[in-house]
Each structure stands twice: as structure tokens, then as C-alpha cells.
Amino acid sequence: MMRTMKKIYAIAAALLLMAPATLRAQESTVAMPFIAVNLDAASAAMGSMSIYNNAASSVWNKDMAHIEAGYGMWTPKASYPGNDIFLRGHWQVKDFVALRLEFADRLETPYDIIDDFGETVGSYKPGSLRGYLGASFKFAEHYSIGVDAVYARRNLYEDAIYNTVAANAAFMMRFKVFNAALGVKNVGMPVKNTAHTGSYMIPSSAFADLAFDIEKGKHDILFGGEFEYMFNNMIAYGAGASYTYGDMVAVRLGYHGGGLFPNHFSAGLGLKFKGITLNATALFGKENMNGTFLAALGYSF
Secondary structure (H helix, E strand, O other): OHHHHHHHHHHHHHHHHHOOOOOHHHHOOOOOHHHHOOOOHHHHOOOOOOOOOOOOOHHHOOOOEEEEEEEEEOOOOOOOOOEEEEEEEEEEEEOOEEEEEEEEEEEOOOEEEEOOOOOEEEEEOOEEEEEEEEEEEEEEOOEEEEEEEEEEEEEEEOOEEEEEEEEEEEEEEEOOOEEEEEEEEEEEOOEEOOOOOOEEOOOOEEEEEEEEEEEEOOEEEEEEEEEEEEOOOEEEEEEEEEEEEOOOEEEEEEEEEEOOOOOEEEEEEEEEEOOEEEEEEEEEEOOOOOOEEEEEEEEEO
């Protein structure tokens, strides 16, 4: 009986380890795809562009510091079971140095443990944690670089706990209207699969972003796009725009295609009043994306 239960554990481990973020299981062989999920509600609303959410971007933030806590609710029809809770923030240490961090935990659905006779003898709740800590440096008036140290943990059952470390790195140019960023995400160690021989790569990628930011009085219009090449030979792309009035109200729209996610549209709203911020984003597309929602409440000072 114990051998059978271990086989069931092993099968569950292999499936859960390689489960993609949503539908594209047949196209993806990456492990730990949850580390590629964008939990920043503001950028997710604009097609998940990385232009203002990358390893080199924190040093350009207008606020000295910002901290936010949020929740990601995935539609029940997605093959990405569970929801996310997260904490994100940045701190402007000096005019030319900033730190940023993120910690996220997945609230996953338990699965049944079956014995030799097909009877349910218990259940197990898998878990996924991820986090990063990074620094960005402004080395000239219009240029910055940055790097994040990334850690991820996947707990599939009692005897199958997987860990990996990776890095994000980026170079950013920021002018009055024109902005650009180049970089890599989640470049790190492959995950070894104890259920089968071999190992699986994590969702590493390289990206390039362009954006235009036009400010006139209290009005700010931003639009841009991203191209992303994933190292498992997948292509992703996104585009988005936002309108902000008086640094208090922002309306955002976007589109994201390719990669680990089905193609989808996005729409979001941002509010800011006396340092308190609220950002909310909804994703729309096929039925396995409709109902997905991100929200974060924060404070800037």
C-alpha cells in the first residue's frame, strides 16, 4: 500500500511541478511557472509591461517609499488552482539608490490521497512561495541598472519540496517623454524532479520595452509595449496605456498575448489620496481568464 501511495504522490508531484499558469500546458515544459505571474496590479492592467516594474525601475519612483499588500483571485475555470496573497514595496535609500522587495504565497487547493483500494485516506495541501529582494542604481541622469535575487519554493507533498534561486536584471533609460528597458527575468537554476530522472527549467526570459509618457499640467498619458522571449522557445508580448489625472486617479487598459497565459485584455483603476493607494485590475478573455482579479492597498510616503 505504501508503494502505491508513493506512486500517487510521485505522479501528483510531476503534474503539479510542471503545471503552467493557465491553459498552455501543451506548449510549456517549465517548472514553477508561478514565479512568472505578474502580481503588480498597475502593470498587469497595461498588458503586464515591465517598463515600470523591472529590476532597474524602483530608483525612478516619485515617492520616497511605498508598501502595499494585495490579493490575486484566479477564476475557478483556470488550470492554475488557488489564489495569491502578496506584499510588495520599494524604498528610495538615496537619490541614486533604491531597494525593492516582493513576497507572495499561493493559497492552493488540497488534493486527495488515495490508497490501493481507491479509497480516500487523507488530503494534502501543496504550497508555493516566492520572493525577491533587489536594488537599482541611477548611474547617470537618464540611465539606471538593477538586479534582484529571487527565491522560490514548491511544496508538493511531505517528501517532495523543491527550491530554486534565480535573478532578475535590467537596464533602463528614462527621458522626459521616451522610456525604454531591457532585461532578463528569473534566470537561474533548473528544478530537479525526484519523481522522474532529469530536471526542468524555470520560466526564464528576456524582454524589451518601449513607452511614451506625455505630461501636461495635471494630465498624464502613458502608452507602450513589450516583447518577451521565453527561454523555452515561447514568445510573449503586451501593450497598454493609462491616463492619470492629478496623480490621484488613473485609468488603465492593456492586452497581453503568448507566453504561459492565454491571450487576454485587461482593465484597471488606480486611486491615490494623501499617500493611500488602491490599484485594482480585471482580466478578460477566454472563459479560463474571465473573473481573474488583482487588487492592492498601499501607502506612499
